[in-house]
Amino acid sequence: MKQARTLFDKVWDSHVIVTREDGESLLWVDRHFVHEGSHHAFRQVEARGLPVAEPALTFGVADHYVPTRNRPAIDNPEIAGMVERLSANAARHGFRLFGLEDPDQGIVHVVGPEQGLTLPGLLVVCGDSHTSTHGALGAYAFGIGASEVAHVLMTQTLWQRKPKRMRIRIEGTLAPGLSAKDLALHVIRTIGADGARGHALEYAGEVISALSMEGRLTLCNMSIEAGARCAMVAPDTVTFAYLQGRPLAPEGEAFDRAEAVWRGLASDPDAVFDRDIALDASAIAPLVTWGVSPEDALPINARVPDPAEETDPARAGYLQQAIDYMGLEAGMRLEDVRVDRVFIGSCTNARIEDLRAAASVLRGRKAIVPGLVSPGSSRVKAQAEREGLDLIFREAGLEWADSGCSMCVGMNGDLVAAGERCASTTNRNFRGRQGKDARTHLMSPAMVAAAAVTGRLTDLRKLAGG
Amino acid sequence: MERFIHLEATTCPLGLANVDTDQLIPARFMSRPRSEGYGRFLLHDLRFGPDGQSLGFMLDEARHAGAAIVVARRNFGTGSSREAAVYALWDFGIRCVIAPSFGDIFASNAVKNGLLPAQVSPEDAETILALLEGAEHPRLKVDLEDLRIEIGHRSFPFAIDAVRRLQLLNGWDDLDLTRRHAGEITAFRARRIAEAPWILPG
CATH class of the missing domain: 3.30.499.10 (Aconitase, domain 3)
Structure with a gap:
């Protein structure tokens, strides 16, 4: 056999x-x-x-x-x-x-x-x-x-x-x-x-x-x-x-x-x-990253970790450095973190379904922070325009751009300014990834759209409810 | 490719975890030609302020001048596939990175450029870091034949894939090895296209 x-x-x-x-x-x-x-x-x-x-x-x-x-x-x-x-x-x-x-x-x-x-x-x-x-x-x-x-x-x-x-x-x-x-x-x-x-x-x-x-x-x-x-x-x-x-x-x-x-x-x-490994999806709440590695992710209703509660000194040091880089305070509620801009794009989350999810949150709403939407491909862009999604993004106040790696990695000059905080649909919240001294919070397209509406990290479920 | 057999050199106890490739070389430098040298870009944003002034990062401290080895915590080289991260280390003068774990693509890129990614246990990494931090002249000896790291009278084992070890010891180049199989590649290609004609698109 x-x-x-x-x-x-x-x-x-x-x-x-x-x-x-x-x-x-x-x-x-x-x-x-x-x-x-x-x-x-x-x-x-x-x-x-x-x-x-x-x-x-x-x-x-x-x-x-x-x-x-x-x-x-x-x-x-x-x-x-x-x-x-x-x-x-x-x-x-x-x-x-x-x-x-x-x-x-x-x-x-x-x-x-x-x-x-x-x-x-x-x-x-x-x-x-x-x-x-x-x-x-x-x-x-x-x-x-x-x-x-x-x-x-x-x-x-x-x-x-x-x-x-x-x-x-x-x-x-x-x-x-x-x-x-x-x-x-x-x-x-x-x-x-x-x-x-x-x-x-x-x-x-x-x-x-x-x-x-x-x-x-x-x-x-x-x-x-x-x-x-x-x-x-x-x-x-x-x-x-x-x-x-x-x-x-x-x-x-x-x-x-x-x-x-x-x-x-x-x-x-x-x-x-x-x-x-077996995981149960039913228990998952919307997640956002707070730190400088994608593993630094927490449910949106959680708080920023407190290094003082960490027994391992190397781990405590890591947490403190991440908190310092990100300009956060230990123990603060993630929902109280204000963002300066949003980015919807990248090979992670810029396919048509992602743009639809973000647009469904933004429909009839205004973003109170600036933001950029870069579709995953020129075909996705054309499809989104046929569906009128570009109008939803534009009417919400976001910029509708062409396709490329764009602000995920900033090589083309689409950068987050030093010290600015970006809610992003991308894949890496590494130090300096979106620009020197830029601060990145990773999350889903719908969560980025919610952050655009309130200007802070936001539990999408609350936004939808009220 | 340069061979790596053993090395005794000044060592910088970097001690950072998750040193990703965006930190090793920020993306904005990657359109530069290698001929300029990538050493200055290594960990650039940890080392230099907005006007290019030194921030006194440990790599630039006098006691670590001429360092050819760095020791870090877990997940060194995580992130993008940019080989430029290795070019930056190499052009700075680094020939060996010691850490409890490495990003897979980084480790592969390192070996292809003659740089040794030496994996130690997390406990040994902590001990080595502590010994280096307490040393007047932080130096290590790395022996790839014996897979040992020596500092003073202390000795620690390290691991590396057996094939990669041989490649580094001998300075082998992949392409030369591959070309010995040219006939097998041609035969495989014909078979693959016959079995899965859809690999030829359109």
């Missing part, structure tokens, strides 16, 4: 070219996404004088540095140079580019699934840690550094050691108004920012089955913030329905043949995981 395998095992096995005696495997890469920040890798390729091995499996996306206003002009010459270099590399090596003026441009982790480029069972890599996002479709997807990007460009392969397998089953029902972002923050605060380190993570359970593809993408996206090597959801009817009719997905009979294979990818019932 064949040994029972997990979803991850099956995808791994189908990509192993060779395994060395020391346990390292050479893996075949089905999809390689590059962006304008991949310039270090292209320089390594040039230095070797080698061609790109598989241009048909390589896709370029301009997202990290692109402006979100007044396109296609790029005022900053350094950024213009990077975007031009990506275009030049795409032309020279002959791979498809989703450039600044392409109606399909967007954030790479939104574009891949949206175009039907990300498919179940594929091995997907990109020089960006949030590549874990693509695992929502049942792909083995992970971020790599510049040296590995160069290696994939030149060989379409990567050396990897097989990670351990970890499953998180989430049962129960998510309360109304809560979303995949709350699930993600709950997972991270439960297991820690390095809780899934060295593991391939699979999400399962009734909450995951009921989750939309957008929600699954958010959850897998944030899994890198728990240190996971990758995160996956077994392909099911939600996945297949999502993929049908995508521009670059297989069509007709070809789709049916693929789907028959994809249906066999789910973990075998008796497959064994190195770690298996």
Whole structure:
């Protein structure tokens, strides 16, 4: 009898070219996404004088540095140079580019699934840690550094050691108004920012089955913030329905043949995981981060931790430094924390469902702080405009911009000013992430919208009730 | 790639937990060409004020001048895949980071550039930090052949994946290893496309 395998095992096995005696495997890469920040890798390729091995499996996306206003002009010459270099590399090596003026441009982790480029069972890599996002479709997807990007460009392969397998089953029902972002923050605060380190993570359970593809993408996206090597959801009817009719997905009979294979990818019932964790979604309240790591998340009705109550001196020191950086006071109510601006965007939470959730809170209301909305892709932007969501954001007083990584990482100049506090749908509340000395609170799109209305961290459920 | 066998050097007991890659090198510096050197960008916003003046961060203290080793608390290098975080450490002169845990992508990037991520137990990290903080000349000896860290007469074990250890010891380059498998790659490609033709999009 064949040994029972997990979803991850099956995808791994189908990509192993060779395994060395020391346990390292050479893996075949089905999809390689590059962006304008991949310039270090292209320089390594040039230095070797080698061609790109598989241009048909390589896709370029301009997202990290692109402006979100007044396109296609790029005022900053350094950024213009990077975007031009990506275009030049795409032309020279002959791979498809989703450039600044392409109606399909967007954030790479939104574009891949949206175009039907990300498919179940594929091995997907990109020089960006949030590549874990693509695992929502049942792909083995992970971020790599510049040296590995160069290696994939030149060989379409990567050396990897097989990670351990970890499953998180989430049962129960998510309360109304809560979303995949709350699930993600709950997972991270439960297991820690390095809780899934060295593991391939699979999400399962009734909450995951009921989750939309957008929600699954958010959850897998944030899994890198728990240190996971990758995160996956077994392909099911939600996945297949999502993929049908995508521009670059297989069509007709070809789709049916693929789907028959994809249906066999789910973990075998008796497959064994190195770690298996069960969580109850019913007990989750809306979560926000108060500190400088995504694990610093608490229910909105909680208080900022008090280092004086901490027995471990190193932990107390960490808490105090985080509180100081964030400009908070130990023990203060999170609901009393005032924000200076909001941001709705990023590969985490800027898909159409996210924009709808935020717009439903803002409909007929005014934001009392400034804010920026940057859709996850130009297609999402067009869809939102067809639905009139842009008008809701604009009438609430928020700025409706073009698509890119924008204020999640601030590389394009969309920055939170020093000392300012931003309620953000993004993925990292690291020191300086949204700008030097900027303070970031992570939360769901609906919670960001609620914060925009009141000017402070707000329990969405209270806003809806009154 | 430069080989790493052993190193005895001034060591900075950084002691911070969750040193993410946005702190190691803030994103705004990453469009710069490497030829300028990335050392000044290392932990930039902890080290320099708004006018570029030194904030007297421990890395810049006289007693840590010339440090080639840093010791941190858990989850060092967490966050983005930016290899520039390793470039910043390397160009500053750091060749080894000791911590109880590392971000996976960071650890991989480190080894590919010849920088050793040495994993110690959380208890040993605390002891090493305390010894360094109390030392007049904070120095460590790191031996990758024996997987030991020595400070004075104290010795601590550290861990690193066996393959990564060999890569560092020998200065191996991945690409050279991969090219030995060119024939197998070609055969695999044909089989993969036959079995899963949908990998070729459109």
